[in-house]
Amino acid sequence: xxxxxxxxxxxxxxxxxxxxxxxxxxxxxxxxxxxxxxxxxxxxxxxxxxxxxxxxxxxxxxxxxxxxxxxxxxxxxxxxxxxxxxxxxxxxxxxxxxxxxxxxxxxxxxxxxxxxxxxxxxxxxxxxxxxxxxxxxxxxxxxxxxxxxxxxxxxxxxxxxxxxxxxxxxxxxxxxxxxxxxxxxxxxxxxxxxxxxxxxxxxxxxxxxxxxxxxxxxxxxxxxxxxxxxxxxxxxxxxxxxxxxx
Amino acid sequence: xxxxxxxxxxxxxxxxxxxxxxxxxxxxxxxxxxxxxxxxxxxxxxxxxxxxxxxxxxxxxxxxxxxxxxxxxxxxxxxxxxxxxxxxxxxxxxxxxxxxxxxxxxxxxxxxxxxxxxxxxxxxxxxxxxxxxxxxxxxxxxxxxxxxxxxxxxxxxxxxxxxxxxxxxxxxxxxxxxxxxxxxxxxxxxxxxxxxxxxxxxxxxxxxxxxxxxxxxxxxxxxxxxxxxxxxxxxxxxxxxxxxxxxxxxxxxxxxxxxxxxxxxxxxxxxxxxxxxxxxxxxxxxxxxxxxxxxxxxxxxxxxxxxxxxxxxxxxxxxxxxxxxxxxxxxxxxxxxxxxxxxxxxxxxxxxxxxxxxxxxxxxxxxxxxxxxxxxxxxxxxxxxxxxxxxxxxxxxxxxxxxxxxxxxxxxxxxxxxxxxxxxxxxxxxxxxxxxxxxxxxxxxxxxxxxxxxxxxxxxxxxxxxxxxxxxxxxxxxxxxxxxxxxxxxxxxxxxxxxxxxxxxxxxxxxxxxxxxxxxxxxxxxxxxx
Numbered sequence: 001x002x003x004x005x006x007x008x009x010x011x012x013x014x015x016x017x018x019x020x021x022x023x024x025x026x027x028x029x030x031x032x033x034x035x036x037x038x039x040x041x042x043x044x045x046x047x048x049x050x051x052x053x054x055x056x057x058x059x060x061x062x063x064x065x066x067x068x069x070x071x072x073x074x075x076x077x078x079x080x081x082x083x084x085x086x087x088x089x090x091x092x093x094x095x096x097x098x099x100x101x102x103x104x105x106x107x108x109x110x111x112x113x114x115x116x117x118x119x120x121x122x123x124x125x126x127x128x129x130x131x132x133x134x135x136x137x138x139x140x141x142x143x144x145x146x147x148x149x150x151x152x153x154x155x156x157x158x159x160x161x162x163x164x165x166x167x168x169x170x171x172x173x174x175x176x177x178x179x180x181x182x183x184x185x186x187x188x189x190x191x192x193x194x195x196x197x198x199x200x201x202x203x204x205x206x207x208x209x210x211x212x213x214x215x216x217x218x219x220x221x222x223x224x225x226x227x228x229x230x231x232x233x234x235x236x237x238x239x240x241x242x243x244x245x246x
Numbered sequence: 247x248x249x250x251x252x253x254x255x256x257x258x259x260x261x262x263x264x265x266x267x268x269x270x271x272x273x274x275x276x277x278x279x280x281x282x283x284x285x286x287x288x289x290x291x292x293x294x295x296x297x298x299x300x301x302x303x304x305x306x307x308x309x310x311x312x313x314x315x316x317x318x319x320x321x322x323x324x325x326x327x328x329x330x331x332x333x334x335x336x337x338x339x340x341x342x343x344x345x346x347x348x349x350x351x352x353x354x355x356x357x358x359x360x361x362x363x364x365x366x367x368x369x370x371x372x373x374x375x376x377x378x379x380x381x382x383x384x385x386x387x388x389x390x391x392x393x394x395x396x397x398x399x400x401x402x403x404x405x406x407x408x409x410x411x412x413x414x415x416x417x418x419x420x421x422x423x424x425x426x427x428x429x430x431x432x433x434x435x436x437x438x439x440x441x442x443x444x445x446x447x448x449x450x451x452x453x454x455x456x457x458x459x460x461x462x463x464x465x466x467x468x469x470x471x472x473x474x475x476x477x478x479x480x481x482x483x484x485x486x487x488x489x490x491x492x493x494x495x496x497x498x499x500x501x502x503x504x505x506x507x508x509x510x511x512x513x514x515x516x517x518x519x520x521x522x523x524x525x526x527x528x529x530x531x532x533x534x535x536x537x538x539x540x541x542x543x544x545x546x547x548x549x550x551x552x553x554x555x556x557x558x559x560x561x562x563x564x565x566x567x568x569x570x571x572x573x574x575x576x577x578x579x580x581x582x583x584x585x586x587x588x589x590x591x592x593x594x595x596x597x598x599x600x601x602x603x604x605x606x607x608x609x610x611x612x613x614x615x616x617x618x619x620x621x622x623x624x625x626x627x628x629x630x631x632x633x634x635x636x637x638x639x640x641x642x643x644x645x646x647x648x649x650x651x652x653x654x655x656x657x658x659x660x661x662x663x664x665x666x667x668x669x670x671x672x673x674x675x676x677x678x679x680x681x682x683x684x685x686x687x688x689x690x691x692x693x694x695x696x697x698x699x700x701x702x703x704x705x706x707x708x709x710x711x712x713x714x715x716x717x718x719x720x721x722x723x724x725x726x727x728x729x730x731x732x733x734x735x736x737x738x739x740x741x742x743x744x745x746x747x748x749x750x751x752x753x754x755x756x757x758x759x760x761x762x763x764x765x766x767x768x769x770x771x772x773x774x775x776x
Binding site: 032034048049050051069070071072073074076078081115116117219 | 376384414415
């Protein structure tokens with residue numbers, strides 16, 4: 001079982017679109033896949049037409065496998081399950097602070113699922129806190145969508161520094177350009193500069209696309225409703241690139 | 247999720263249920279969206295022996311283009327769970343004609359030389375429905391399978407629904423089940439395959455060429471002999487349609503095995519029939535067998551083509567091809583001739599007469615043995631036959647002529663048939679052990695014999711070849727290579743035969759036969775026990 005996190009300190013960079021489409025692509029490719037919606041806003045769950053999970057007792061997520069399994073929902077697609085967001089997730093940080101081994105709780109929890117799934121995708125909330133550190137420990141690969149702008153470049157650097165300063169493995173980080181605009185000169189320039197500085201950037205670039213924006217209307221992955229469009233092809237390419245690096 | 251394998255539930259629905267009532271009922275709780283509706287000709291496939299059914303496997307041919315296999319009974323007819331073999335033609339029947347795959351490997355084990363052929367043909371409609379909430383979230387999957395006759399699609403013979411739960415939607419799954427129940431749906435009592443076959447009115451009758459007798463030791467010897475022959479005539483007749491349609495070579499093989507057993511019964515139990523009747527019966531059944539000799543020879547050679555090619559160096563392999571082409575052509579002609587013969591009025595009349603002779607016990611003048619209890623005849627026959635083999639085997643040396651070994655082989659075969667006929671009269675366990683020893687010996691002797699028969703066949707073929715053309719010269723060279731290969735193998739097999747015969751005739755086996763095939767001990771009250 002592999003764990004892939006879609007993560008960024010910044011919001012609105014395409015984390016959820018990435019999680020949803022990669023999860024779909026993975027399931028289509030024959031992998032038993034679980035998408036965990038860690039973001040209390042529940043956008044991933046919404047895209048899969050799944051309402052918020054029932055109100056749970058404090059700490060259910062990190063304490064009991066059975067409770068965790070009970071909250072998993074099958075999606076409309078084969079081999080793809082969702083653990084929907086729950087409003088109690090907003091208290092993750094506080095909860096974790098009160099626990100022992102507080103930075104490895106998520107990893108321990110996911111390990112319990114290793115016989116059930118081939119791949120777990122974590123859709124993470126934008127933040128850098130104790131939950132994020134749990135993600136850094138639990139994930140085999142951390143996908144970081146980066147919009148090719150100066151501001152995004154800065155947040156990416158912050159993340160790298162954080163990893164360096166806290167002893168996390170930088171190798172896990174796999175950035176890729178997201179929401180890039182092909183007719184935007186500044187984007188072009190940033191992409192070139194960042195690729196020079198950070199050779200670990202993935203080859204696939206996810207361009208800004210109306211097709212992706214429409215996910216909210218369709219409430220389905222782009223790959224499901226616009227399978228042949230360039231956006232879908234880009235996500236498929238991204239998935240294949242991830243498979244080779246896992 | 248992998249481990250928590252979702253429990254699916256299958257319901258048989260009343261034939262009278264309409265699609266509208268089905269949709270309306272499910273619509274009470276769900277938004278029902280049909281996502282698939284596929285109507286096609288389908289054929290249920292199995293071998294004549296129902297080998298797939300025996301292993302709880304189901305095979306279906308769709309429109310003569312694809313074969314679907316289900317290895318788990320729970321999954322049958324579910325298109326998503328099928329193992330498909332694509333790009334096949336209507337003629338694809340044998341495992342070796344399928345593309346290489348793990349499915350083919352399984353079929354190989356199950357079918358061996360048997361063809362996979364349609365045992366039932368009808369129309370199959372597969373419909374899939376998503377049962378959803380207002381958001382379009384699928385809560386339950388539902389499959390509806392309808393089987394009907396091609397000429398009357400609107401009147402189903404069978405309707406079956408399968409409810410496939412979605413993880414995390416237990417309540418909704420229960421709701422769907424309740425709705426199906428309200429339509430008159432019920433969980434079949436039998437397993438999925440049996441309930442399907444039952445609903446279609448198919449009763450699998452696994453075929454075995456063994457007589458499978460359960461004789462009463464006290465019945466008269468003639469009654470017993472009549473029963474044996476009658477059963478074997480029935481088996482012989484069961485294979486006829488397969489020979490006529492040329493489904494696979496096993497039909498003819500079993501046709502001949504049945505005849506051989508009948509002839510063995512007539513010849514070995516000759517004491518129960520008047521002598522002049524024995525001569526006539528031998529002649530009549532013998533004539534039936536000899537009619538099929540040539541076709542069987544051709545079958546054996548064609549089936550062994552790959553093996554023969556493997557015995558030759560690459561340079562000589564191609565030389566054999568014209569011969570096999572000749573065989574194939576001769577076979578095509580011969581199959582038609584045999585089919586005509588089996589369908590002829592004369593043949594049918596002969597068979598009806600023979601059937602009638604034995605059906606209700608053979609009626610003729612009494613003989614010395616005809617009214618004796620069968621157990622006595624059985625003991626005497628088996629003991630004599632074993633002693634004969636044992637005596638001959640003990641005389642075998644490295645200088646013994648091949649003919650003597652063949653003689654023993656024939657006696658072993660006779661003993662085997664006696665065990666088939668009378669095994670049920672004796673201790674089951676001991677008969678099984680004796681049978682196993684005999685089988686082992688027969689296998690060894692059989693290989694030896696096959697090699698000499700094959701050599702003879704090839705030598706005859708060699709004699710008939712004209713020497714002029716280059717093609718024939720190549721064939722002659724290949725045949726030479728083949729014959730010498732077979733000869734070497736036969737020499738090796740001879741040694742094995744000698745060793746096997748020594749084992750079969752040793753003291754332990756003598757004891758086994760002596761103790762197993764005995765008359766029951768009769769106690770004072772006249773009750774017998776073994």
